[in-house]
Amino acid sequence: MYQHTTQIRVRYGETDQMGYVYYGNYSSYYEVARVEALRHLGMSYRELEDVGIMMPVLENHSCYHQPVYYDDLLSIKVTLAQMPSVKITFDYEFRTSEDKLVHSGKTVLAFMRADTKRPCRPPQAMMDLLKPYFT
Amino acid sequence: MYQHTTQIRVRYGETDQMGYVYYGNYSSYYEVARVEALRHLGMSYRELEDVGIMMPVLENHSCYHQPVYYDDLLSIKVTLAQMPSVKITFDYEFRTSEDKLVHSGKTVLAFMRADTKRPCRPPQAMMDLLKPYFT
Amino acid sequence: MYQHTTQIRVRYGETDQMGYVYYGNYSSYYEVARVEALRHLGMSYRELEDVGIMMPVLENHSCYHQPVYYDDLLSIKVTLAQMPSVKITFDYEFRTSEDKLVHSGKTVLAFMRADTKRPCRPPQAMMDLLKPYFT
Amino acid sequence: MYQHTTQIRVRYGETDQMGYVYYGNYSSYYEVARVEALRHLGMSYRELEDVGIMMPVLENHSCYHQPVYYDDLLSIKVTLAQMPSVKITFDYEFRTSEDKLVHSGKTVLAFMRADTKRPCRPPQAMMDLLKPYFT
Numbered sequence: 001m002y003q004h005t006t007q008i009r010v011r012y013g014e015t016d017q018m019g020y021v022y023y024g025n026y027s028s029y030y031e032v033a034r035v036e037a038l039r040h041l042g043m044s045y046r047e048l049e050d051v052g053i054m055m056p057v058l059e060n061h062s063c064y065h066q067p068v069y070y071d072d073l074l075s076i077k078v079t080l081a082q083m084p085s086v087k088i089t090f091d092y093e094f095r096t097s098e099d100k101l102v103h104s105g106k107t108v109l110a111f112m113r114a115d116t117k118r119p120c121r122p123p124q125a126m127m128d129l130l131k132p133y134f135t
Numbered sequence: 136m137y138q139h140t141t142q143i144r145v146r147y148g149e150t151d152q153m154g155y156v157y158y159g160n161y162s163s164y165y166e167v168a169r170v171e172a173l174r175h176l177g178m179s180y181r182e183l184e185d186v187g188i189m190m191p192v193l194e195n196h197s198c199y200h201q202p203v204y205y206d207d208l209l210s211i212k213v214t215l216a217q218m219p220s221v222k223i224t225f226d227y228e229f230r231t232s233e234d235k236l237v238h239s240g241k242t243v244l245a246f247m248r249a250d251t252k253r254p255c256r257p258p259q260a261m262m263d264l265l266k267p268y269f270t
Numbered sequence: 271m272y273q274h275t276t277q278i279r280v281r282y283g284e285t286d287q288m289g290y291v292y293y294g295n296y297s298s299y300y301e302v303a304r305v306e307a308l309r310h311l312g313m314s315y316r317e318l319e320d321v322g323i324m325m326p327v328l329e330n331h332s333c334y335h336q337p338v339y340y341d342d343l344l345s346i347k348v349t350l351a352q353m354p355s356v357k358i359t360f361d362y363e364f365r366t367s368e369d370k371l372v373h374s375g376k377t378v379l380a381f382m383r384a385d386t387k388r389p390c391r392p393p394q395a396m397m398d399l400l401k402p403y404f405t
Numbered sequence: 406m407y408q409h410t411t412q413i414r415v416r417y418g419e420t421d422q423m424g425y426v427y428y429g430n431y432s433s434y435y436e437v438a439r440v441e442a443l444r445h446l447g448m449s450y451r452e453l454e455d456v457g458i459m460m461p462v463l464e465n466h467s468c469y470h471q472p473v474y475y476d477d478l479l480s481i482k483v484t485l486a487q488m489p490s491v492k493i494t495f496d497y498e499f500r501t502s503e504d505k506l507v508h509s510g511k512t513v514l515a516f517m518r519a520d521t522k523r524p525c526r527p528p529q530a531m532m533d534l535l536k537p538y539f540t
Contacts (some may be wrong), residue, residue: 025159159418
């Protein structure tokens with residue numbers, strides 16, 4: 001299993017009039033967290049697209065345990081529990097600076113060739129970088 | 136069961152560089168669709184907040200069946216399959232103007248008193264408006 | 271001069287914890303208003319991109335006269351005061367349902383060929399549609 | 406004059422199908438940049454709201470010199486050229502990692518008492534922190 005933790009600070013525009021982070025904005029935090037997890041591994045999602053591989057989202061699931069507030073500094077732990085196949089699943093756990101679990105989520109993405117828009121296998125470079133974490 | 140269908144047109148800023156609607160923006164469409172479903176029933180969410188009831192989101196689930204594009208005119212069918220209790224569950228189905236199912240989702244919200252931040256029962260007015268659909 | 275008025279209803283996710291529409295979200299309203307103004311004229315921005323013309327934004331200016339609230343139904347009057355050249359300028363006035371002016375803005379966009387990324391003249395079809403309003 | 410530079414990395418959801426950062430998303434970058442500039446000075450915007458002072462935006466101006474792309478790491482230099490009065494003006498300059506100026510902007514905000522919603526003077530603590538930079 002591969003894990004990486006990223007920090008995010010809540011922006012004002014991400015709150016709503018309830019005074020909490022708007023529920024739709026967590027997806028954007030997930031995106032940052034998984035991209036940073038891949039970067040830490042040695043993969044740039046931008047380069048992936050540059051070589052013609054896109055990763056559209058198939059499923060997204062969110063559980064809002066506790067509200068999150070403006071200016072909160074959140075730790076997002078990303079877990080890759082399985083080696084990717086034509087799909088890849090990221091799990092997320094959000095904790096406040098007091099280490100309280102406030103949110104959890106999961107995103108399933110596909111690998112797709114940008115030219116044909118057809119599913120494909122993950123790039124070999126990604127498999128090579130991940131293999132050491134799954135033995 | 137209560138159902139209502141709302142139309143939404145995809146804004147440019149809701150797409151991403153993949154050329155699809157960004158996966159995090161569907162939550163905002165859900166919000167519009169369920170608020171319009173309540174309005175059609177005779178309930179204004181704004182008035183609900185004005186009388187001190189908030190509806191924070193507990194869970195959100197999204198399945199992206201087909202990409203959705205800029206300027207697409209989408210029909211979002213909202214279904215309330217059960218009478219609300221301290222929670223209320225909305226299901227969504229998105230169809231294009233060619234009636235192709237492109238997306239489905241589900242949101243679970245709580246009823247909460249704004250003053251105490253504690254869970255509460257749905258307002259009686261909402262129960263009265265919904266009752267005819269569940270007999 | 272060409273003018274068109276579009277209505278927009280404020281979404282919950284567009285508010286912030288101040289209880290007003292977040293200042294960055296007006297740009298998205300401008301976009302909807304100018305696209306609808308063009309559609310009413312007979313031009314689809316989507317089709318413009320399909321034939322290889324993009325309209326990147328060069329300048330944007332916003333004046334926030336009065337706060338705008340969740341669920342407000344706003345009328346946005348778009349004005350094209352001049353025939354476009356390599357640039358096109360849209361002016362916006364936002365009014366509430368009580369006809370109070372709450373916001374005004376202006377966006378300058380360029381015409382650009384998608385293939386060369388170089389500025390170009392507006393498409394002839396757009397000039398033909400606009401000409402009757404500027405004589 | 407007081408200046409502070411903040412870094413921001415462009416998120417995927419902040420791009421649009423043109424492949425650039427959507428023009429409305431810069432306001433959110435401005436917000437982060439000015440909040441971090443205040444934090445560096447010793448003021449937390451969150452605490453300002455906690456003591457009953459809000460800073461609604463009066464004007465916002467943006468000039469898009471060059472497109473900005475997904476995953477770009479931007480330096481945003483914030484300048485406070487004048488001591489605040491009942492208004493405060495922030496200027497922004499965005500540069501890429503190759504130090505190319507790609508964007509500039511300006512935001513004018515008011516100081517307002519949250520309880521009365523009336524304009525007020527900036528908090529004394531802010532004046533004291535800024536004074537050394539304006540002599």
